[in-house]
Amino acid sequence: MSKITSRLLNWYQENKRTLPWRDHPDPYAVWVSEIMLQQTRVDTIIGYFQRWMEKFPSIEDLAAADEQDVLNLWEGLGYYSRARNLHKAAKLLLAEYGAQLPEDTKTLMKLPGIGRYTAAAVSSMAFGHDAAALDGNIRRVYARVFNVEEPLGTKDAENILWALAEDILPKGEAGDYNQALMDLGSAICTPRSPSCEKCPIKQDCEAYQLDIQEMRPVRKTKKAVPHHIHAGAVIVDEGKVLLAQRPQKGLLGGMWEFPNGRVEENPVKELASLIWEGYQVKIKVGNPIGEIDHAYTHFKVTEHVFLCELIQLSQKENLRWANLKELDDYPMGKIDREIAKRLQTSALSN
DNA sequence: CAAGCGTGGGC
DNA sequence: TGCCCAAGCTT
Known part of the structure; x- marks a missing residue:
């Protein structure tokens, strides 16, 4: 295991937040939380998550629900296809998977609403498999630590970042490691004004050593909104x-x-x-x-x-x-x- | 594969 | 205030 991964894992043990779906034995809860967290902050979803688990405690309950009830519970969270896809996937799991979530990323990605990131998150966090995850936080952290100059979202940058995620992933610790990177990204390695003094891997960070952390990741220019x-x-x-x-x-x-x-x-x-x-x-x-x-x-x-x-x-x-x-x-x-x-x-x- | 898809918070 | 961004996925 590299210095970076052991430093991150140690930092995570000391600093990880207690969240309703963490240390939760139920893969369903991990799945629901990951879907809610897509493009959405932790603070925003806490209440939604608890109401959801109360109303739809299991895959079977969700599969049996009315679409309108599902959307009502999701109201205010945005990206409503997430809710419809959760509902669809629950029906699919009940019909074809014995109401159990698959453990491997390849099968998970066949479910509606689960892409490469979410499949890796569920596989590693809920089942302990060695699956590398790459989300917005991890992209930012790696772009700084390894001074990635390709603009985020380009094919080149994606190839580099996914390869880094696969290479660095510590075997047997993927769940904690993925969450460590994301907690670091949201608490320390923030998009603007990162708290580099507090960072457990600042001595490993190329951008920090060059004092160009706020210039990474490089972003593509955005279009004006009408x-x-x-x-x-x-x-x-x-x-x-x-x-x-x-x-x-x-x-x-x-x-x-x-x-x-x-x-x-x-x-x-x-x-x-x-x-x-x-x-x-x-x-x-x-x-x-x-x-x-x-x-x-x-x-x-x-x-x-x-x-x-x-x-x-x-x-x-x-x-x-x-x-x-x-x-x-x-x-x-x-x-x-x-x-x-x-x-x-x-x-x-x- | 670029565009479409919500909302709330930080500065 | 306006802009940027946030644990992405689908088509």
Whole structure:
């Protein structure tokens, strides 16, 4: 075992955080936590993880769940395909794997939502196999320790970093070692202003020795995010409000929303035809309720919301009339949950 | 294989 | 405030 790995493992023993899924004998819990942690911080998922394990304690429970209940529990976490994939995979495991997670990375990667990183994480942490993991933290740590100059995400950088991960991995300690690297990355070797003085491997770190740690990893330049204008319709009829379910694929797949869409310039003028074309619903546009700003990863939105009256409804597929009190039962993205809350609040004060 | 996919926090 | 980023995967 190299000096680097033994220093990291020693540091981990002294500094590892106690987390709900750590030192947990249940591979299912490790799997769920790893999916939740994809592109998501530890602090964010703690509550979600505990509610999830309470409601779906096992693969069998998850496989038997309703998709809407699964999405409701996931609401607010984002990347909702993760929840749908967990659900799909649980059904698959029950049908074809005896309700047990496979232990090897190759079989794990056949499950929806499990890629190279997550397969290695589950195999090493839940089953103790020698699987090298590479996530955002580990990429950053290795890019600094070995002064990798290829921009992150390029084929060259990926080849170099995965090869490093495989080469350095200490046999028999992969689970702790992978977690040690990730804890180091989140606590010490941070993207900006890393705490190099506290780092257990600073004497091994090429970037630190050259004092260029903040120049590593090299990043590719990013594109500007567009800003779109949306118009949304709160359509009320006989005390109920009209909701639409989004398609399974794409943005907020399977979630519910107030009928809305992108407009070019004038939300008031364009809204009625927009709703008609998008949902086959004819409306009369009334008073504005408010504006909501939201930043997605790849674009920003300002949504103008209007109270509207129903004139004609030409299809019922994917549409539903909901009581204001029942809006919490419908999984929604952030914008539509905000609209729902405003409606419930104003209805309460009336 | 580049683009799409959410949201919250830090600075 | 605006921007960057975060335990990635899918198509």
